[in-house]
Amino acid sequence: MNTACVILAAGLGKRMNSNLPKVLHKVCGIPMIQSVIETARQLKGGKIVVVTGKHDDLIKKALASPDISYALQKEPKGTAHALMCARQELRNFQGTLIVLNGDAPLLRAETIKKFLKMHLKNKNAVSVLSFNAENPDDYGRIVRDASGHILSIVEQKDADAMQKKINEVNSGVYAINHNSLSLLDKIKINKNKGEYYLTDIVAAALENELKTSAYCIGAEDEFMGVNTREELYRASMFMKKKLIEKWADKGVTFLDMDSVFMHAGVTIGKDSTVYPNVYLEGRTKIGRGTTIYPNVRIQDSEIGNNVVIKDSTVIEGSTIKNRATVGPFARIRPGSEIGAEARIGNFVELKKAVIGNASKASHLSYLGDTRIGQGVNIGAGTITCNYDGKKKSMTVIEEGVFIGSDSQLVAPVTIGRGAFIGAGSTITKNVPPFALAVSRVEQKTIKGWAKKRQAIINTETKDKGKGKKGSHAK
Ligand code: UD1
Ligand code: CA
Numbered sequence: 235m236n237t238a239c240v241i242l243a244a245g246l247g248k249r250m251n252s253n254l255p256k257v258l259h260k261v262c263g264i265p266m267i268q269s270v271i272e273t274a275r276q277l278k279g280g281k282i283v284v285v286t287g288k289h290d291d292l293i294k295k296a297l298a299s300p301d302i303s304y305a306l307q308k309e310p311k312g313t314a315h316a317l318m319c320a321r322q323e324l325r326n327f328q329g330t331l332i333v334l335n336g337d338a339p340l341l342r343a344e345t346i347k348k349f350l351k352m353h354l355k356n357k358n359a360v361s362v363l364s365f366n367a368e369n370p371d372d373y374g375r376i377v378r379d380a381s382g383h384i385l386s387i388v389e390q391k392d393a394d395a396m397q398k399k400i401n402e403v404n405s406g407v408y409a410i411n412h413n414s415l416s417l418l419d420k421i422k423i424n425k426n427k428g429e430y431y432l433t434d435i436v437a438a439a440l441e442n443e444l445k446t447s448a449y450c451i452g453a454e455d456e457f458m459g460v461n462t463r464e465e466l467y468r469a470s471m472f473m474k475k476k477l478i479e480k481w482a483d484k485g486v487t488f489l490d491m492d493s494v495f496m497h498a499g500v501t502i503g504k505d506s507t508v509y510p511n512v513y514l515e516g517r518t519k520i521g522r523g524t525t526i527y528p529n530v531r532i533q534d535s536e537i538g539n540n541v542v543i544k545d546s547t548v549i550e551g552s553t554i555k556n557r558a559t560v561g562p563f564a565r566i567r568p569g570s571e572i573g574a575e576a577r578i579g580n581f582v583e584l585k586k587a588v589i590g591n592a593s594k595a596s597h598l599s600y601l602g603d604t605r606i607g608q609g610v611n612i613g614a615g616t617i618t619c620n621y622d623g624k625k626k627s628m629t630v631i632e633e634g635v636f637i638g639s640d641s642q643l644v645a646p647v648t649i650g651r652g653a654f655i656g657a658g659s660t661i662t663k664n665v666p667p668f669a670l671a672v673s674r675v676e677q678k679t680i681k682g683w684a685k686k687r688q689a690i691i692n693t694e695t696k697d698k699g700k701g702k703k704g705s706h707a708k
Pocket of ligand 2: 459
């Protein structure tokens, strides 16, 4: 069966009170419209047309998908008008048109497939996917006759007291035969809102004696439309819960499912453990048997197997290989790579730093624009001076190097294989392999100095005391 999909996304989304178009607001890290497009793709039908309006440039830029066609609705004159605007894009289309709302990101392709089957089996001209809402206030009500056939869809604003009590509502998903699209021309403007309502296609079909049904399938948490920030939050919570349950099913332990946030693009391997208050964002991939302790945020990073990420660590755009340990309180900035079995400890910041296997930077360091070989020891307080105020330069530390604590490595500089840097050094020149470089001033020791100093202080205080007594006597 030939299908095409139209996604309505031209509304102003006024109730969001936002500068960003509503459909670009994110649910679990993905713009709502992107989730709807993903669902449409899974239907493996033909064309996908997105109807955009005022913010069409922003939406096109955010989606950047070559397989999508766009239709422009210059003014938001309602959902029926939006679909009309897509007609030009569908001029040669024959088959079943599926209409989706761009603000319903939780919809699953399986449910639409089920709905489509019912539509085709019943040979309907128009079908509506409905669900039972706990609070139906924001949705169009499905009005049925005594025998259960749909008569119309009535929006909250137009509903009478009896209709307001109906819990069965319109999901905004429709299946329409291509030759019934002309029904759109019969839809009259809604006087209450001054818009052309797509919901009125049901009544229009019945007037023309065309077969129409509403199918009440699926659960509310799949269909919810997002119109307000509160609904955005609820949709996010629904999606988040589903994601976490999915990964728990696949063998991940969550110590507190409620406090973990994860984006839809994140994957986690078997037997990994996630502590409370962890944020896993973007395209993050976590391997098997890895432990992530509390208050960690990981974005767009690849974490290997049996890695330990200790408390309060931030990792962005980086790779961490098997059995490495990072944190607590580490900051791994984009472009870093931490080798297998390496250890990055507390208060260490990395930026575009490649750390070799089994190398260690255990305390208080800044390592930026750095390539560090295997088995290197970076002492506490080591800093790469990578920026001269104008440009950034590289520090290369070859395998087996020992950097003494509190050293500064002024880039560009290379420390050769197996070399030692004495603690407290400022290194400005390359150090050859297996050399020792020390740049600190030689230590001076003055015996008995402290006692002499105390003696001077004592006489000074005595003299001052005498002066004061003198003035009192006057
Ligand atoms: C709509 C339905 C309602 C249904 C609900 C499901 C109508 C009149 N009402 O209500 O029956 O229960 O969805 O969530 O259709 N849009 C345009 N152009 C416009 C207006 C809207 O493209 O001129 C798009 C919006 O961007 C949005 C979708 O259509 O993605 C739905 O519009 P919205 O204003 O959110 O409709 P609801 O009031 O939620
Ligand atoms: Ca809506």
